Amino acid sequence: MSVEFADPFSAPGRWYKGNLHTHTTESDGKLAPNEVIRRYREAGYDFLSLTDHNRVTVVDEPPGENFLLLLGVEMDAGRTDIGGIYHVVGFGLTHADKVPRYLAVPKALAWIEEHGGEALIAHPYWSALVASDLVRQPEGHLGIEVFNTGCLDLGRAYSSVHWDDVLSRGLRFWGFAVDDAHHAVKDRLPTDTARAWVMVKAPELTREAILESLRRGLFYASWGPTIEDIAIHDGEVSVRTSPVKEINFIAQSWFGAGHVPMDAPALTDATYRLTGEERYLRVECRDAEGRWAWSNPIYLAE
DSSP, rough: OEEEOOOTTSSSSEEEEOOOOOOTTTTSSSSSSHHHHHHHHTTOOEEEEEOOBOOOOOOOOOOOOTEEEEEEEEEEEEOOOOOOOOEEEEEESSSSSOOOSSSSSSHHHHHHHHHHEEEEOOOOOTTTTTHHHTTTTOSHHHHHHHEEEGGGGGTOOOHHHHHHHHHTTOOOOOOEEEEEEEOBBTTBBBOSSSOEEEEEEEESSSSSHHHHOOOTTTTEEESSSEEEEOOOTTEEEEEEEEEEEEEEEOOTOOOOOOOSSSSSOOOEEEEEOOOOOSSSSEEEEETTTTTEEEOOEEEEEE
């Protein structure tokens, strides 16, 4: 059995915390760009992408030392099986330009690539995407948003089933947690600002280094727990986390396993013995507040 694991835990470098999907008053956000940057900096984030709808927001004032600001955009693109619209997020653009609307998804992804960026498919559950919508877009992006804070508003924040649908079909998508922050204050929900993130292992905090680590899958996604380590040894996958209430090993079909604490208040580790029939294996964990973290998949083949 061959194993392909983009292992950020043993990769050289340090961890950088970032959010790749954020809005400002340049589209439908409630806060000005500089205020958005300030709030993420104060919340301990290392990098941020401003991704206003169908426009590239440029900030005149530099964000300050030890903070990376990525040019980005959220594009309306294509048509889904039920007649909806894909939302495609681009980040790490090299320059601003007028953003075309309602391109076919491959053309929108190509536009992002031509502008030096990388892309992901936004909030599959909120967009009512089905497996065929994602299968039709196998290339030109890094993956999908497995969690989107802003979509808590409609109870459609989680897209892990969509992720497993494509992984089970042999497609290789990374999973991202993002805020999609609009900074609205609502009585029934906490703010969507500085809630979710990707933890990226990179040699330095530069656009080139962060993008390269994202391309390689050297990150995990979270809006609460910390994944401290994942290791593979003698056919066994082990994980260490911050204290959590649940650790799941997810694979295709009926493969995988779930773990909950039986005689202790929390879990901090779990193991899974590979059967040799898994096509992929990913780890997810849930803390006492109901927040989750997700590893990227380990890919396996005979």
